[in-house]
Amino acid sequence: MRLDEAGLRQWGHRIGRLVDTPVALCLEGALGAGKSVLARAIGEGAGVEEPMPSPSFNLLFRYPMRDRDGELLHLDLYRLDRAEELWELGWEEAGAEGQIVVVEWPERAGTLLPRDRWLIQLASVPDEPALRDVAVTRVGSPPELPAFPMRVS
Ligand SMILES: Nc1ncnc2c1ncn2[C@@H]1O[C@H](COP(=O)(O)OP(=O)(O)O)[C@@H](O)[C@H]1O
Ligand SMILES: [Mg+2]
Numbered sequence: 001m002r003l004d005e006a007g008l009r010q011w012g013h014r015i016g017r018l019v020d021t022p023v024a025l026c027l028e029g030a031l032g033a034g035k036s037v038l039a040r041a042i043g044e045g046a047g048v049e050e051p052m053p054s055p056s057f058n059l060l061f062r063y064p065m066r067d068r069d070g071e072l073l074h075l076d077l078y079r080l081d082r083a084e085e086l087w088e089l090g091w092e093e094a095g096a097e098g099q100i101v102v103v104e105w106p107e108r109a110g111t112l113l114p115r116d117r118w119l120i121q122l123a124s125v126p127d128e129p130a131l132r133d134v135a136v137t138r139v140g141s142p143p144e145l146p147a148f149p150m151r152v153s
Contacts, residue, residue, distance in 0.1 A: 001134045001148045002125065008034055008132060009041040010149040016045025020143035021070055022099045024114040026106035029122035034132050035104040038122070039074050042102055046072055055104075060089045070098020076105060083110035116140035 003011065015025070025042070027035040040052045047066030055061045055076040063072045073094055080086065086109060094101050095114045106113055119137040136145065 001136075002128075002131050003134055003148070004130050004132075005034070005037060007149050008038055008122075008134065011134075011146070012038045012041025013045035014146040014149070016042040016047075016072075016100065017067070018045075018146045019100065021068070022095050022097060022101070023143050024095060024101040024103065024117040026103045026113060026117050026119050027122065028106060028119065029132075030124070033122040033124065035122060036076075038120070039102045039104065042100065043072055043074065046100055048072055060091075065100070068098070070096075070100070073099060073101045075101070075103045077103065077108035078105045080105070080108040083108065083112050086112050116142045118142050118145060 027038055029035050036054055043052050043063060046068055048063040049066055050063060052061065052063065052074055055074055056078055059077060059080060060073060060075045063074070065072055091112065101114065103109065103113070117139050119139055121135040121137070123133045125131040125133055134148070
């Protein structure tokens with residue numbers, strides 16, 4: 001699916017509002033692909049009321065959700081040197097009841113990712129700076145994701 005930023009945000013909102021928990025969403029893509037845009041839209045949809053800064057140095061931020069029980073975990077593992085460092089972040093709690101876990105740079109986590117997860121790959125489109133190709137792959141048996149928005153660019 002090819003989406004502009006508004007379309008990607010709309011889909012993210014819908015995920016945040018509707019997806020069953022616990023759920024893990026792994027966002028892959030180069031720098032500037034739109035991983036944080038999608039993560040924030042998921043947060044907004046779930047009722048995260050604070051701004052969601054990039055967790056590039058803290059690696060993990062947790063947020064209460066106004067509209068749902070549980071919390072949203074936002075990770076950015078770009079600067080993770082060894083997968084084992086995840087344990088120092090409180091990783092063993094990830095996937096607890098009610099959680100929406102959004103992971104940027106999940107590749108860095110090696111084999112420590114939750115067994116049931118969605119892999120969402122964002123890629124730029126040649127000559128179309130406002131569009132992204134979005135590929136969604138189910139790994140194991142995560143809860144269903146809402147459909148893409150109808151508006152297609
Ligand atoms: N279709 C699109 N989807 C997402 N972001 C887009 C899109 N088109 C342009 N952009 C821009 O690309 C940038 C993506 O930044 P960001 O989400 O921080 O990337 P990442 O977290 O993957 O490094 C933003 O400046 C955003 O405005
Ligand atoms: Mg980012």
